[in-house]
Amino acid sequence: MSDKKILIIEKASELFAKNGFDATSVQEITDACGISKGSFYLSFKSKESLLFSIFEYFSSKLIERIGSIYQMEIGPRERFEQFFVIQFEEIARYSDFILMQMREQTNPINEDMLGLMNDMRRKTYEAQESLLLNLYGEDIKEHMTDLVVILGGIVKGYIEIIVFNKGSLDYMGLAHYIVERIDSIVNGLSKPFLTTELLAGNGMCLGNQSVTTEELLNEIKLVKKEIADEDLLISLEVIEQELSITNYRKPVISGMLSNFKNNEQTEQLVRKLKKFLN
Amino acid sequence: MSDKKILIIEKASELFAKNGFDATSVQEITDACGISKGSFYLSFKSKESLLFSIFEYFSSKLIERIGSIYQMEIGPRERFEQFFVIQFEEIARYSDFILMQMREQTNPINEDMLGLMNDMRRKTYEAQESLLLNLYGEDIKEHMTDLVVILGGIVKGYIEIIVFNKGSLDYMGLAHYIVERIDSIVNGLSKPFLTTELLAGNGMCLGNQSVTTEELLNEIKLVKKEIADEDLLISLEVIEQELSITNYRKPVISGMLSNFKNNEQTEQLVRKLKKFLN
DNA sequence: TTGACAGATGACTGACCGGTCAGTTATTAT
DNA sequence: ATAATAACTGACCGGTCAGTCATCTGTCAA
Numbered sequence: 067m068s069d070k071k072i073l074i075i076e077k078a079s080e081l082f083a084k085n086g087f088d089a090t091s092v093q094e095i096t097d098a099c100g101i102s103k104g105s106f107y108l109s110f111k112s113k114e115s116l117l118f119s120i121f122e123y124f125s126s127k128l129i130e131r132i133g134s135i136y137q138m139e140i141g142p143r144e145r146f147e148q149f150f151v152i153q154f155e156e157i158a159r160y161s162d163f164i165l166m167q168m169r170e171q172t173n174p175i176n177e178d179m180l181g182l183m184n185d186m187r188r189k190t191y192e193a194q195e196s197l198l199l200n201l202y203g204e205d206i207k208e209h210m211t212d213l214v215v216i217l218g219g220i221v222k223g224y225i226e227i228i229v230f231n232k233g234s235l236d237y238m239g240l241a242h243y244i245v246e247r248i249d250s251i252v253n254g255l256s257k258p259f260l261t262t263e264l265l266a267g268n269g270m271c272l273g274n275q276s277v278t279t280e281e282l283l284n285e286i287k288l289v290k291k292e293i294a295d296e297d298l299l300i301s302l303e304v305i306e307q308e309l310s311i312t313n314y315r316k317p318v319i320s321g322m323l324s325n326f327k328n329n330e331q332t333e334q335l336v337r338k339l340k341k342f343l344n
Numbered sequence: 345m346s347d348k349k350i351l352i353i354e355k356a357s358e359l360f361a362k363n364g365f366d367a368t369s370v371q372e373i374t375d376a377c378g379i380s381k382g383s384f385y386l387s388f389k390s391k392e393s394l395l396f397s398i399f400e401y402f403s404s405k406l407i408e409r410i411g412s413i414y415q416m417e418i419g420p421r422e423r424f425e426q427f428f429v430i431q432f433e434e435i436a437r438y439s440d441f442i443l444m445q446m447r448e449q450t451n452p453i454n455e456d457m458l459g460l461m462n463d464m465r466r467k468t469y470e471a472q473e474s475l476l477l478n479l480y481g482e483d484i485k486e487h488m489t490d491l492v493v494i495l496g497g498i499v500k501g502y503i504e505i506i507v508f509n510k511g512s513l514d515y516m517g518l519a520h521y522i523v524e525r526i527d528s529i530v531n532g533l534s535k536p537f538l539t540t541e542l543l544a545g546n547g548m549c550l551g552n553q554s555v556t557t558e559e560l561l562n563e564i565k566l567v568k569k570e571i572a573d574e575d576l577l578i579s580l581e582v583i584e585q586e587l588s589i590t591n592y593r594k595p596v597i598s599g600m601l602s603n604f605k606n607n608e609q610t611e612q613l614v615r616k617l618k619k620f621l622n
Numbered sequence: 623t624t625g626a627c628a629g630a631t632g633a634c635t636g637a638c639c640g641g642t643c644a645g646t647t648a649t650t651a652t
Numbered sequence: 653a654t655a656a657t658a659a660c661t662g663a664c665c666g667g668t669c670a671g672t673c674a675t676c677t678g679t680c681a682a
Contacts, residue, residue, distance in 0.1 A: 088366040091669060102631045104672080113670065216525065219501025223493040227538065243537040247494065247529050254528025259521040260505065369639060380661045382642080391640065624682085631676070639668085648659070 071109045071119070073099050079120050079160060087117060118179055125186040128156045132193050142200040143245065149197055150241035153221060158228050181338065194218075202252050209252075211260040216251065220244060279309050282335075282342060289335050298332065301325045305339070316343055349387045349397070351377055357398050357438060365395060396457055403464040406434045410471050420478040421523060427475055428519035431499060436506045459616065472496075480530050487530075489538040494529065498522060557587050560613075560620060567613050576610065579603045583617070594621050 077098040081090045092113055096103045110116040131152045135145050194214055198206060206213065224244070228235055286306050290299060301322045308314045308322075320343055326332045355376045359368045370391055374381045388394040409430045413423050472492055476484060484491065502522070506513055564584050568577060579600045586592045586600075598621055604610045 086366075088364075092671080093669080103670090104631055105629080107671070108629070212521075215501040215505060216498050219497035219499070220494050221497070222500060223497025227493060240537060243490075246532065246534065250528045250532025251525050254524065254531070256524065259518055370641080371639080381640090382662065383660055385641070386659075626681095627679090629677085629679105631674105633672105633674095635670105635672075637669090637671105640666095642665080643663095644661105645663105646659100646661070649657080651656075652654080 067123075068109070070101070070105075072123075074101075074106065074109055074116065075120050075123050078116055079124070082117075082120070083160075118182070121179060121182055124156070124160050125182055128152070129186060129189045131156065132189060135193075142197065146197045146201050147238070147241040147245055149193060150221065150244055151237045154225065154228055154235075154237040154240065157225055158232060206252060206255065209255050209258045211262050212258050213248075213251070215260060217248065220247065279314075279342075282338065283309055285335055285338065289332055298325065302332075319343060345401075346387070348379075348383075352379075352384065352387055352394065353398050353401050356394060357402070360395075360398070396460070399457060399460055402434070402438045403460055405438075406430070407464060407467045409434065410467060413471075420475070424475045424479055425516070425519040425523055427471060428499065428522055429515045432503065432506055432513075432515040432518065435503050436510060476526075484530060484533065487533050487536045489540050490536050491526075491529070493538060495526065498525070557592075557620075560616065561587055563613055563616065567610055575603065580610075597621060 074095065078090070078095045081095060081098060092106055093103055095116075096106050099106075110119065132149065135148045135152065138145065138148065140148070191214060194217060195210060198210065198213060221244070224240060283306060286302055286309075290302050305319050305322050308318050319339065323336055323339060326336045352373065356368070356373045359373060359376060370384055371381055373394075374384050377384075388397065410427065413426045413430065416423065416426065418426070469492060472495060473488060476488065476491060499522070502518060506515075561584060564580055564587075568580050583597050583600050586596050597617065601614055601617060604614045
C-alpha cells in the first residue's frame with residue numbers, strides 16, 4: 067500500500083466520519099490531501115472503491131489486534147478486558163467511521179463490502195464466544211446469543227460516549243467495569259430469550275454460508291471492473307470460464323489463484339474462491 | 345395533517361430507511377406515492393422540511409406513548425416492561441428510520457431538528473430515570489448515568505434483531521427478559537464508572553439548556569422561510585422586532601404566540617419561545 | 623541538451639437532483 | 653352551462669459531482 071493511498075485513506079475517513087459519505091466530494095478529499103482530483107483516480111478506481119479500501123484498512127487492523135490477544139500470556143478475565151480495550155481504542159482512533167459504515171444503510175458497495183463486514187462480525191463474534199466460554203464455562207452456551215447481543219449493545223453504548231469524549235476516558239477501567247456487569251448478568255441468567263437461528267438469520271452469517279458458482283461469477287465480474295493489471299484480468303477470465311463449465315477443474319482455478327498473492331483488491335474474492343474449492 | 349402528507353411521510357420514511365436520505369430522490373418518493381414531483385412541493389416546502397415532518401410525526405408518537413404508561417394502573421415493574429414494549433413496537437413499526445436519523449451524522453437540518461431530537465432524548469431519559477428509581481429505589485441514583493447507557497445499549501442491540509425479524513418476536517417476553525437482566529446488574533453494582541457531566545456533554549442536554557435571544561432570532565429567520573401563511577409571517581416579524589430590543593415586552597410575544605395554535609411547522613419554535621418567556 | 627516517459631493536473635463532460643412554474647385537469651360555485 | 657378556484661403535472665433550470673482526458677512537469681538516460 068503506497069503512502070499516497072494511506073494518506074487518502076486517513077484524510078477521507080476523517081471527512082466521511084465528520085460529514086458522511088455522500089456529503090463528502092472527491093474534490094474535498096483531494097484538497098485535504100493537497101493533491102489534484104485526477105491524482106486521486108491514479109490511486110483509486112472510484113470513490114466507491116476508496117470506501118471499500120478504507121473499510122478493509124480499518125477492519126483488518128481491528129481483526130489483527132483481536133487475534134493478538136490470544137498470544138498474550140494473561141488470564142481469561144484480563145484477556146476479556148483486553149478485548150474491550152482494543153475495540154475502544156481502535157474505534158476511538160478511527161473515529162466513528164466504522165460505526166458510520168456499520169450503521170448506514172446506504173453502503174454504496176453491497177456485494178463486495180458485505181463480505182468484509184461479515185468477516186469482521188464473524189471474527190468479533192467468534193472472539194466473544196471463546197472469551198465468554200473461557201471465563202464463565204460451558205454452562206452459558208445456551209445463553210450465548212443473548213449475551214452477544216447484550217454485550218454488543220453495551221459496548222456500542224459506551225463507544226458513543228467515547229466518541230464524544232475522545233481520549234479522555236480510562237479504557238482499561240471501563241473494560242473492567244463492563245466485565246463486572248457481565249459477571250452480574252451471567253450470575254442472574256435463567257432462561258435464554260434468543261435462539262441461535264434468529265441471530266443467524268440476521269445477516270450475520272455466523273456459520274459457514276455456502277457460496278454458489280453464480281455468486282462467485284457475479285463477484286468476479288465486479289472485481290474485474292476494479293483492477294487494471296492485465297495479467298490479473300487474464301487470470302480472472304480463465305477462472306470465469308472454468309467456473310462456467312459444469313465439471314470445472316479445481317487445479318486450474320487454484321493455480322490461477324496463486325497469481326493474486328499480495329493483491330489487496332482481490333483479497334476478498336480469493337478467500338471466497340479458496341473456501342469454495344475446499 | 346392531510347392524507348396526502350401522511351402518504352408521503354409513510355412512503356418516504358420507508359425509502360429513507362432503506363436507501364438513506366441523500367440516496368432517495370424526490371422523484372423516487374413521488375413515484376412511490378403515485379403523484380407528480382410538483383405535487384410534492386404542494387405538501388412540503390422542501391425535501392429537508394419533509395425530513396423534519398417525518399421525525400416530528402414519529403417522535404411525537406413515541407413521546408406520547410411513553411407518557412401514556414404513567415396513566416396505566418400497573419406496578420413499577422410492569423410499567424418498566426411496558427416502556428420497553430413501546431420502544432420495540434414503535435421502532436419496529438416505523439422501521440429503522442428513527443435510528444437512521446439518530447445515527448447519521450449528516451442530518452440536513454441542524455438547527456431545527458436538534459431541538460426535536462433533544463426533546464425526544466430528554467423525554468426518554470426522564471422516563472428511564474423515574475422508572476428505574478421507582479423500581480430499585482433511591483440508592484441507584486449515583487449509577488444512573490451508567491444504567492442509562494447500558495440500558496440504551498441493550499435496547500438498541502435487541503432492536504437490531506427486531507428490525508431483521510419484523511413482527512415475529514414476543515416483545516412482552518423480551519421486555520420481561522431485559523428487566524430481569526437489569527435486576528442482575530443493579531444487584532451487582534459497586535462503583536459507578538460514568539459521571540453525570542460526561543453524559544451531559546454528550547449533546548444530550550438532559551438539563552434545561554438556556555436559550556439566548558440570538559438563537560431564537562436565528563430560528564425565527566429559518567422558520568420564516570418555511571411558512572407561507574401571511575398572518576403567521578407578520579406575527580413572526582413582530583416577535584422578531586420585539587426580541588431585538590433590550591426590554592422586550594413579554595405580553596406582546598405571548599400574544600403573538602396565540603396565533604400559532606395548531607400549526608405544526610412552528611410547533612418547535614413556539615415551545616422554545618414559551619420556555620424562554622418563563 | 624534533448625527527448626521520452628511516468629506521474630500529476632485541473633478544465634471539462636454528462637448525469638442527476640432539488641426546486642420552479644406555466645399550463646392542464648378536476649372540482650365547486652353561480 | 654359557465655366561470656372561478658383548487659389540485660396537479662412534467663418540462664425545465666441552475667447547480668453539483670463523479671469521473672475523464674488533453675496537457676503539463678520533473679526526471680533521467682542518451
